[in-house]
Amino acid sequence: MATNSRFQKLLFVINPISGDVDKSDLEEAIGDYCQTHQLKFKIYNTTGEDDLAKLKDLLASYAPDAIFAAGGDGTVGLAARVVKNSEVPLGIIPMGSGNGLSKDLGIPQTFAEALELISQHTIKAIDTLELNGHACFHISDLGFNALVVARYSQSETRGPQTYAFIALQEYLDYDCHEYRVETDQETFEGAAFMITITNSNAFGSNVKINPNGIIDDGIFEICLIESFPKMAAFKIMYNLYTETPENSEFTRILSCKQATINNYTDTLAQIDGEVVELGKKIEIKQLPKSLLVVVPRE
Numbered sequence: 001m002a003t004n005s006r007f008q009k010l011l012f013v014i015n016p017i018s019g020d021v022d023k024s025d026l027e028e029a030i031g032d033y034c035q036t037h038q039l040k041f042k043i044y045n046t047t048g049e050d051d052l053a054k055l056k057d058l059l060a061s062y063a064p065d066a067i068f069a070a071g072g073d074g075t076v077g078l079a080a081r082v083v084k085n086s087e088v089p090l091g092i093i094p095m096g097s098g099n100g101l102s103k104d105l106g107i108p109q110t111f112a113e114a115l116e117l118i119s120q121h122t123i124k125a126i127d128t129l130e131l132n133g134h135a136c137f138h139i140s141d142l143g144f145n146a147l148v149v150a151r152y153s154q155s156e157t158r159g160p161q162t163y164a165f166i167a168l169q170e171y172l173d174y175d176c177h178e179y180r181v182e183t184d185q186e187t188f189e190g191a192a193f194m195i196t197i198t199n200s201n202a203f204g205s206n207v208k209i210n211p212n213g214i215i216d217d218g219i220f221e222i223c224l225i226e227s228f229p230k231m232a233a234f235k236i237m238y239n240l241y242t243e244t245p246e247n248s249e250f251t252r253i254l255s256c257k258q259a260t261i262n263n264y265t266d267t268l269a270q271i272d273g274e275v276v277e278l279g280k281k282i283e284i285k286q287l288p289k290s291l292l293v294v295v296p297r298e
């Protein structure tokens with residue numbers, strides 16, 4: 001289902017540190033846009049402390065027609081948690097290092113074009129996930145990538161080069177962990193390099209881990225990269241970049257509506273770029289059409 005609507009009152013959530021992107025002109029540009037289009041607006045700058053509770057209060061007291069998040073996937077996830085299961089749609093102004101959800105939703109990656117969605121858009125209801133009660137709006141994973149994200153989040157530098165450098169360092173002596181994945185359709189048990197849980201298609205890096213995923217079909221995917229010989233890494237990466245993960249003998253995609261993952265030796269996970277300890281048993285629940293998003297008209 002998709003609908004159109006005209007916004008009159010907006011709340012912008014800006015993350016001043018996301019993606020190492022200079023945002024000094026952002027507030028002025030938003031002000032100019034809203035003045036030109038005769039829109040009321042408020043800006044909330046995130047601090048990294050207690051933002052969720054403060055934004056929930058603002059949603060109730062200011063009652064915007066939509067919230068636009070200017071930041072990376074973490075900021076988008078924050079704003080999404082504020083409006084999930086409500087009638088208020090979420091817009092995205094991509095300003096992080098990866099911007100994965102915005103890319104999967106077809107949102108323009110330039111500031112000016114993304115802002116234009118305020119006037120020209122469609123509103124779409126998408127499915128979201130919960131992992132042991134933690135909301136996930138784009139991609140979560142266990143195993144190798146979660147470890148890299150954990151190290152990246154502690155790094156003093158940011159950006160794709162830092163991420164790639166950490167990934168290479170960790171890859172050289174990474175040992176796969178053992179998992180049991182039970183879905184409403186099938187079971188996998190064994191060692192995996194990483195397990196990705198998503199409704200969407202691609203990481204912010206454009207690696208298409210789940211090329212056939214549909215974000216509003218009531219089904220999500222568990223993408224397994226099983227334990228593989230180190231020499232197979234380039235072939236797996238090639239298959240992921242060329243949207244043919246099914247051509248690798250080490251990758252497998254389980255489509256389902258519900259799943260439980262027993263995580264025997266590894267408790268680290270990343271959810272939309274944030275590092276979370278989920279424990280040894282992870283219950284994954286899908287919430288169909290639980291988030292309204294502002295997307296380009298087809």
Ligand SMILES: Nc1ncnc2c1ncn2[C@@H]1O[C@H](COP(=O)(O)OP(=O)(O)OP(=O)(O)O)[C@@H](O)[C@H]1O
Nearest residue numbers: 018019046047048071072073074075096097098099
């Ligand atoms: N004012 C602030 N100072 C320091 N940290 C902040 C501030 N505001 C938000 N944060 C932190 O920023 C993180 C979210 O960043 P976000 O994911 O939006 O950007 P990114 O990591 O650069 O981009 P991407 O997720 O696309 O790689 C959260 O961990 C949050 O706590």
